Amino acid sequence: MPTIVIDGREADLGHGLKVRRVLPFARRRMVGPFIFFDHAGPVTMSCQEGRRADVRPHPHIGLCTLSYLLGGAITHRDSLGVKQVIRPGEVNWMTAGRGIAHSERFDTPDAFAGGGLELLQSWIALPEAEEECEPAFENHPAADLPEADEPGVRMRLIAGDAFGMRSPVGVRSPMFYLHLEAEAGARIPLPEGHAERAAYVARGEFELDAQRHRTGRMLVFDAGERPAMIAREPSTVMLLGGEPLGERHIWWNFVSSRRERIEQAKADWKAGRFVLPPDDREEFIPLPE
Template sequence: MSTLIRERLKGQSHDLGDGLMIRRVLPTPSGHAIGPFIFMDHFGPLTLPATKPMDVRPHPHIGLATVTYLWQGRIEHKDALGNTQVIEPGAVNWMTAGRGIVHSERTAAEDRGHAQSLHGLQLWVALPLEHERIAPSFEHTDASALPELSVDGASVRVIAGTAYGARSPVSTLSKLFYVDARMPKGKALHVPDEHVQRAAYLLEGDMRVDGESLQLGELMVFRPGAKIALGASVDSHVVLLGGAPLDAPRYLWWNFVASSEAALEEARQAWREQRYAMVEGDAEFIPLPDDGRLTLRLEAG
C-alpha cells in the first residue's frame, strides 16, 4: 500500500429494516474516526417500491450531530423539537443531538404510494467534549446556499466546514470539511491539506492516488501531512471529508455517542423508561436493541 494511504475501508451491507439495504462504511473495528466523523451510511442508488416507503421510526441520539445529504429522492425529517423538514437533493439536514433528541426519517406523505429513487449519505459527527451535552437543535440549509466552485477542473460543492478557501453556511462545532466533487476524465484534484485527517469515498467512476486505485464504495484514508492528488481516469464522483482529530476517546453504542460508558448507560435507561420527549403525533418508536451488541471505543488522535 502506498505510504500516502493510512487505511482502506470497505463498507458492509446492513439492513435498516423492511429490506432497506445500505452500505455502512463507518464505524470500523479498528476504532478510527476521520476527524470528527464517526459514522457513515451510504444508501442507494436504489428505488423504493410504491408499496415499501422508507420508514425509520422515531429513535434517540446523544452526543453527536447527524448530517444528511442526498443526490436523489426526498426524506422527511421530524423531531421532538417540533421540526418537520423534507430534504431534497443538494440540501443539508444537520441535527445536533447534544444531551438527547428523538427523530424519525420517512418517505414524505405526498410521495407515498409512488416508487421513489433514493441516493445519499448520512454521517455522524462526534460533538466536542465541551458541547456533547448541549441543548439539541436542528438546521436545514438549502442547496442554493452551499458554495460551488471550480477546483483543478473539478466541480466542487462545500457541504459543511471549510475547504478550498470556501466556507459552508452550515453551523458546525468542530473543525471539519465535507465536499462533494465531480471530476472530468484526465483531471487531478488535490485534497485540502489544512485538515489533519482526510479521506475520500468514491461514488462513481475510477480514481487513483499515487498509482493505487480507489474502489467504488471504498473509503480511502490518507496519512496526516501527505500531499494527495486524486486522478480521474474517467468522469468520476467523489466525496472528501475529515477534520481535526477527536479531542478524547468516544464510546459508540447503537445511536448513542458519549465520552464515558456511564453516559451510554444513562441514555439506554432513559430510552427503556421512555423519558425522552417524543415526536408529536407519532406513536411508533424503535425499541432499545437487546442483541448483545458491544460498545465500540473510538480513539482520539
C-alpha cells in the same frame, strides 16, 4: 499512500433498504470528528414498499447528524417539532446534544424518484464540553452552500472550511465535508490544513499510485500528504475530515466520551424519558437487546 483503505460493509436496515457502512471501522473508528458514515442506495421502491422501510422515531445523544442526498427525498421529524423534507444538494444538520428523537420517512411522492433514493449520512461527534448542549436543527438549501470549480472538478462545501470557503452549517469543531463531481481524467484535490482527511468514492472510480478505487471505498490520509488522485471515469467523491476529538464510545445511536452516559441514555429511552416527535409519536424503535 493512504494510511488505511476501508471498504464499505453491507448492512440491511430492513424492508429492502441496504447501506454501505464505512465508519466506524475496526481499525479506524473516526476520521476527525466523523464517527459514522453510511451510504444508502441508490434504491427504487414503490410508495408502499418505501413506507415499510421508514426509519421510525429513535434517539441520539452526543453527536450531530448530517444528512445529504444524491437522489430522492426524505421527511425528517424530530422532538423539537421540526418537520423538514430534504432533497438532493440540501443539508439537514441535527444537533442531538443532551438528547433528541427523530424519524426519517419516505412519505413524499418523490422519495424514490429519478434514479432512486441515495443518502449519505454521517454522525459528527461533539466536543466534550458540548456533548450536553441543547438539541437543535438546521436545514440549508443547496443555493446557500459555497461552490468552486477547478479543472474538470466542481466542488460544493457541505460543512466546515476548505479551499478558502466556509459553509453556513453550524459546526462545533474544525472539520470539512465536500461533494465533488469530477470528469474523467481530472485530478481530485484534497484540502490541506486538517489533521485527518479522507476521500470516499460515492460513484465512479479514481486511481492513486497505480491502484484503482471504486464505489464504496474510503481512503484515509495523514496530515501533509498530497495524494495524486485521478478520476478514471465521471465520478462523485466525498472529501471529509478535521481535527480529532479524542476517544468516543458508540452504542446504537448514542455517542459519548463517557460510557456511563451511554448507559443512562439506554435507560432513558427504555423508560420513555425521551420526548418523541409531536406529529410522529405512535410508534418507535425499541432499545436493542
